[in-house]
Amino acid sequence: xxxxxxxxxxxxxxVAVGIETWSDAEIGRRAFQRALWYSAGxxxxxxxxxxxxxxxxxxxxxxxxxxxxxxxxxxHVDDARAxxxxxxxxxxxxxxxxxxxxxxxxxxxxxxxxxRATPSxxxxxxxFEGAERSATxxxxxxxxxxxxxxxxxxxxxxx
Amino acid sequence: xxxxxxxxxxxxxxVARHAATAARHGYDGIVVRSRDxxxxxxxxxxxxxxxxxxxxxxxxxxxxxxxxxxxxxGIDVVxxxxxxxxxxxxxxxAVGNYRSDRTVVCVVGGDDALNRFAVEQARVDVLVRPxxxxxDFNHVLAKAARDNGVRVEFDFGPVLRATGGKRVRALxxxxxxxxxVGHYDAPYVVSANARSHLELRAPRKxxxxxxxxxxxxxxxxxxxRAWGDLVERNRERRSEAFIEPGVRRGRYEEDGx
Numbered sequence: 408x409x410x411x412x413x414x415x416x417x418x419x420x421x422v423a424v425g426i427e428t429w430s431d432a433e434i435g436r437r438a439f440q441r442a443l444w445y446s447a448g449x450x451x452x453x454x455x456x457x458x459x460x461x462x463x464x465x466x467x468x469x470x471x472x473x474x475x476x477x478x479x480x481x482x483h484v485d486d487a488r489a490x491x492x493x494x495x496x497x498x499x500x501x502x503x504x505x506x507x508x509x510x511x512x513x514x515x516x517x518x519x520x521x522x523r524a525t526p527s528x529x530x531x532x533x534x535f536e537g538a539e540r541s542a543t544x545x546x547x548x549x550x551x552x553x554x555x556x557x558x559x560x561x562x563x564x565x566x
Numbered sequence: 567x568x569x570x571x572x573x574x575x576x577x578x579x580x581v582a583r584h585a586a587t588a589a590r591h592g593y594d595g596i597v598v599r600s601r602d603x604x605x606x607x608x609x610x611x612x613x614x615x616x617x618x619x620x621x622x623x624x625x626x627x628x629x630x631x632x633x634x635x636x637x638x639x640g641i642d643v644v645x646x647x648x649x650x651x652x653x654x655x656x657x658x659x660a661v662g663n664y665r666s667d668r669t670v671v672c673v674v675g676g677d678d679a680l681n682r683f684a685v686e687q688a689r690v691d692v693l694v695r696p697x698x699x700x701x702d703f704n705h706v707l708a709k710a711a712r713d714n715g716v717r718v719e720f721d722f723g724p725v726l727r728a729t730g731g732k733r734v735r736a737l738x739x740x741x742x743x744x745x746x747v748g749h750y751d752a753p754y755v756v757s758a759n760a761r762s763h764l765e766l767r768a769p770r771k772x773x774x775x776x777x778x779x780x781x782x783x784x785x786x787x788x789x790x791r792a793w794g795d796l797v798e799r800n801r802e803r804r805s806e807a808f809i810e811p812g813v814r815r816g817r818y819e820e821d822g823x
Contacts, residue, residue: 409796420666427763427764429764449729449733450778450779482608485774485777486774486778488770488774490776490778491724491771492767492771492772492774493775495726495727495765501762501764503762503764503765503766504767505590505591505604506771516780522748534627534811535628536627536628537627547586548583549583555575557578558574558578558579559578559579559580559583559762559763559764560579560627561580561583561586562572563586563629563638563639564580564583564627565628565722
């Protein structure tokens with residue numbers, strides 16, 4: 408199909424999203440996209456959701472941390488931000504979400520907000536609540552396996 | 567802006583993890599609602615009575631000292647307590663117990679008698695989750711809350727995390743609460759009621775969610791700032807120089823008269 412004339416092309420904003428999960432959680436691109444659309448549909452309705460678009464352009468997730476670029480129609484960024492904030496779990500795994508920034512081009516978005524080196528994670532035993540427990544340590548963050556389930560701690564807690 | 571969180575053992579993340587995440591999100595401080603998560607401030611790091619004093623002696627994990635956490639993460643960490651009682655009588659006892667050693671005292675609402683009790687007690691700082699579990703809020707409570715300076719919480723938790731009918735009911739309750747509180751100018755706070763670091767959301771996102779469900783953007787910001795104002799006021803009241811509102815001990819001009 409022929410390109411639209413420039414003044415009729417939709418204008419986009421690209422939202423850089425940082426993702427955090429428990430270290431043993433695995434979330435996939437399709438699941439994340441589904442969660443995004445689902446949350447937008449629920450919060451904004453079908454009409455608002457179609458306006459905001461929220462197409463996932465790139466996605467990466469490993470070791471409990473990830474990032475994504477979400478395409479949003481210009482002028483609906485606030486709606487999109489609200490919908491993104493309402494993504495609380497993907498495939499049953501709780502996720503923490505942070506908007507790192509917004510750009511007008513994919514390239515600027517990637518250069519400015521993406522590909523931050525994340526410290527690699529290691530498995531080791533840490534002292535927590537007076538006992539040795541296995542934990543996954545990534546930078547300052549430290550996900551401990553306790554009797555009550557997973558506990559998010561920091562290295563400041565365990566050292 | 568401040569956010570009030572549930573920390574381990576009540577929630578799934580320790581105070582330190584909450585503080586680290588909140589600092590990244592751009593908050594100025596966190597109010598820790600869980601009773602067992604922090605040592606009360608202002609006692610030289612030692613808590614009176616129960617279990618805190620034993621823990622304070624050794625190198626503890628998770629960290630329970632608000633001052634150490636404040637220094638490590640560069641944001642304010644406030645000791646608070648959430649009183650979840652079955653009836654007003656036991657709530658009243660608990661408020662009396664905790665008022666003197668916690669900076670912020672919240673009462674969990676959710677039933678009509680407790681909501682009524684909380685807004686009529688000037689000793690209570692915040693009535694949290696007033697409409698959860700079928701509790702109701704009306705103009706009488708709003709007026710009492712305004713007169714006693716008790717803040718009413720708008721709980722964004724179910725909006726962010728629930729789905730379906732539960733969420734619809736939460737939204738309907740929020741709208742009703744918003745209309746009543748707005749009409750009587752009762753003080754309020756806003757919180758996402760995060761139980762883990764993953765449930766924390768940045769202030770700007772809470773504002774966006776608030777706007778999407780009908781709140782004024784400035785009202786949500788005001789509600790997040792209100793935690794900070796509350797903390798500042800209570801810290802001043804607990805300081806030694808404070809006698810009563812308008813009267814404080816301090817230096818004065820000696821050669822004036």
